[in-house]
Amino acid sequence: MSLQPVATNDDDATTLGIEIYARLRRDLIAGHHKPGERLRFRQLSAAYSVGIAPLREALSRLVSDQLVRFEGHRGYTVAPLSLSDLNDLCALRTDLSCNALRRSIAQGDEDWEAEILAALHRLERAPLPHSVEDRKTVDEWEQRHDRFHYSLIAACGSPWLLHFCGALSDHFQRYRRAVIVVTSSSEALLKRVREQHRTVAEAAIARDAERATTVLAEHFRGSVEVVIRNYEEVSRSLSAGNGDDGR
Amino acid sequence: MSLQPVATNDDDATTLGIEIYARLRRDLIAGHHKPGERLRFRQLSAAYSVGIAPLREALSRLVSDQLVRFEGHRGYTVAPLSLSDLNDLCALRTDLSCNALRRSIAQGDEDWEAEILAALHRLERAPLPHSVEDRKTVDEWEQRHDRFHYSLIAACGSPWLLHFCGALSDHFQRYRRAVIVVTSSSEALLKRVREQHRTVAEAAIARDAERATTVLAEHFRGSVEVVIRNYEEVSRSLSAGNGDDGR
C-alpha cells in the first residue's frame, strides 16, 4: 500500500528456483498443463530450460500451494479439478471475500479508495480477448481483474485473510480458464459483470457495506454458475469423446 | 472420517524429502528453532543427518506454509513472531473455526459425534506436563488437543476450510509453545479450559450451534489472552536482558 519504495530492484535477489516457481505457477493457473498430467522432470527441464534442482524446489512449493500433487517415487502431477472442489472453493471465497470487503470498508483510507478506482479503470480499459488462444490478452485481462478484486479487500488489515483470499482466487481462476474454452460470454453477461464491478467499487467507496457485499456475492455467484455450466459441458464432452477421465 | 483403509502402508512411499519436511515442520511448530534464526544448510544437514537436496525441498514447502522465510542468496530463516501477526491469526481462526463448527453441527453424522467424544476423552486423559522441558508429554498433549479441535469441525464438509483452520491452528500452536515458558497455568484456568472443551463438545452433539460457537469463541479468546500476556512478558524480558530483538 501507499508508495512503493523507489528502488527499482535491479539487483536480482532472484534464483532460478524462484523464477521457475513463478513461471510454473502462472502456467498452472493459466491451464497450460492439463489437470492430472504428470510433470516429468526431463520434460519440464527441457521446456523451461532449467536444471532439476530448481525444478524440485518449485514443485515442492506448489505442493503446499495445492496446485500440484506429489507421490513419493511416483513424481508430481497437476492437481485435478473436480466439481466438488469447485463448489467448496467458491463458497468459501464468497464468504471470505465478503468478510474482507466488510473490514476494508470499515478501515480503508483514501489511498484504498484511490486504488480501487485506478484498478477499476484499468480493468474497464483492458481489451477483451477475441478467443482463448489469444493468451497475452487473456493474461492481461486476468491480471487486471485480479488486481481489481484485490484492491477491494486490500485494506481489510488481515494479512492472513488476504493470503487465503489470494489462494482461493488463484484456484478459481484455474477453473475459469480451464473450463471456458469458448468466449461464450454473451453481450448481456459481459455488461452485467461490468456493472457489478462498478457497483461494488462505488458502494465500497460510499462505505455502503451491505450493498457492496451483496453485489460482490452476486458477482461471485454469477461467475461460479457460468464456470459450473461450462465445467459440466466440458466433462460431458470429455466422457462422451473417450473413456479417459483424465487419469 | 469413518474407517481408515486397513492398509498398514508398510510400503514406504516416503522419501527423505518428505520425512525431513515432516520433522522440520514439527520442530518449527514446537519451537525448537528460534524465530528469526537462520537455517543454515550445513547445520541442518548435520542435525538431521540428511543431504542438502532433501533439505531444500522441505524448506521450500515450509515457505509456502509460512513457517520459514526465504530470501534469494541469503538463505532460509525461521518465520518471525509478532504481536500483530498473533492478533490477526487468532481473530481469523476464531472466525473460521466457528464457521466450520456451525457447518459441522448442521451436517455431522453419528461418526462425527463419536469422534468428538473419543477425542475429548483422550484429551482429558492426557497427562499434563510438569514442565515445558518435558517435550514428550507436551507433544502428546498438543497432539490430542489438536485432534479434539479438529474433530469438532471435521464434518463441516469443506476441505478448504479445514485446510485453512489447520494452518491457523498450527501457527497458533507455535506462538503458544514459543511463549509459554513456564507452566503458568493456574488450577482455575486449567479447570475452565477443561470445562470449555467439554461444553463445546456437548453443545455440538446437542446441535446447539449458538452455544457451541459462543463457548468455542470464548475458549479461543481466553487462550489468546494468556498467550498475549505471556508474549508481552517474554518480549519485555528479552528487550530488558539484551538489545537483541530477535533479528
Place this chain on the structure above:
DNA sequence: ATGCAGATTATGTTCGAACATCCTCTCGAT
C-alpha cells in the same frame, strides 16, 4: 493365447563437487 518371472528401460531421488553470491575482516588513504 494367457499369465507370470526376469530383464530392461524410464523415472525419480540423492549426493558431491563446481560455481556464484554475500558477508566480514583487513588495510590503507583521507
Place this chain on the structure above:
DNA sequence: ATCGAGAGGATGTTCGAACATAATCTGCAT
C-alpha cells in the same frame, strides 16, 4: 578515527552423475 576497496572465507545455488525405485517389455511355461 572513518570510510572504502579488496581479499578471504562462509554460505547458498546449480549441475551432473550415481543410485533406487517404479513401469514396461520379453520370453517361457502352462
